[in-house]
Amino acid sequence: MKIGLVGYPGSGKTTVFSALTGLEVETGYGGGKAHLGTVKVPDPRVDALASLYTPKKTTYAEVTFSDLAGGHEGLDRAVLNQMRPLDALCQVVRAFPDASGDPADPLAEIEGLRTETILADLEVVENRIERLRKDRSAPGELALLERLGGELEAERALRDVELGPEEQRIVSGFTFLSQKPLLLVLNVPEDRVGEDAPAEVAEAAAANGLGLVVLSAQVEMEIAQMDDDDQREFLESLGLGEPARFRFIRAAYELCDLIAMLTAGPDECRSWPVARGTPAPQAAGKIHSDIERGFIRAEVVAYDDLVALGSEAKCRDAGKLRVEGKNYVIEDGDVVHFRFNV
Ligand SMILES: Nc1nc2c(ncn2[C@@H]2O[C@H](COP(=O)(O)OP(=O)(O)O)[C@@H](O)[C@H]2O)c(=O)[nH]1
Ligand SMILES: [Mg+2]
Known part of the structure; x- marks a missing residue:
């Protein structure tokens, strides 16, 4: 899945890209190169499974963001054509006054x-x-x-x-x-990070049936560059539970109509990106083609049940562990063990 950061020059695409990926890339009008970066999708469910199983390894789903090259003149054909191979678009919209004092016009x-x-x-x-x-x-x-x-x-x-x-x-x-699925990312000034989007922008998003995330690319980039303790302290001082970019990454992931299939055990707790509507054997194929080929059944507990009851054994006793066949469609948050035979 490749998600493009698109929008007008100077809206903050490259700054958002840096904040998301932690890669230091040149911003501003000199930064005309295309960039690609892979980002973990933060998921508190994976964290909770990891504290339940204390696995050797914890692995999050990933998505790839691309920051398009060029576009100094606006949205010319060359820029638009770079959007064609992308699975989804996130439009970064400038809501901060730029360095030359040019006022923002998000609706335009x-x-x-x-x-x-x-x-x-x-x-x-x-x-x-x-x-x-x-x-x-x-x-x-x-x-x-x-x-x-x-x-x-x-x-x-x-x-x-x-x-x-x-x-x-x-x-x-x-x-x-x-x-293409489209999400709006309103890039607000540093002193407006805690606020809701202005009503007219929220209305424009709703009228077009589009999701809207509010963040400050500048602030997100600064947070991303801090160490963990400083991040926590800084977020608390702003009254925020998590960086806005986490919300944004999850919204972008959902934009691609991906859900999370979870696997958990002593070796690894992991979230797998699966297209909504995928039957169990094909979802198993994401893990290994042998499991798809030799698929026998899937043993499934819902994440909420597993966390509420505390273990798979307790889920089994409570009748919350389901045995599903090859026509079962994986749901978001299913914690799955596949039985297979090769
Ligand atoms: N004040 C402020 N400046 C920003 C913010 N985001 C980006 N900028 C600045 O706006 C300029 C253009 O940003 P850039 O990310 O290169 O925009 P792009 O052309 O869309 O890639 C740079 O000088 C950034 O430092 C923000 O949230 N607040
Ligand atoms: Mg740029």
């Missing part, structure tokens, strides 16, 4: 990216329609694209257009930008 940035992605998609749709009208090879696809073209002209993002499974299949090859 949100509307700007929306418009640019819709226009880029419309261009792709129109080119394809023209081709299909000439060669008459795919009437079904033509009809679908004409419908999507109408939606885009009416300024609707494709993520808001309902598609059947077959339509979804046709559309998936186009890497439409306005169809």
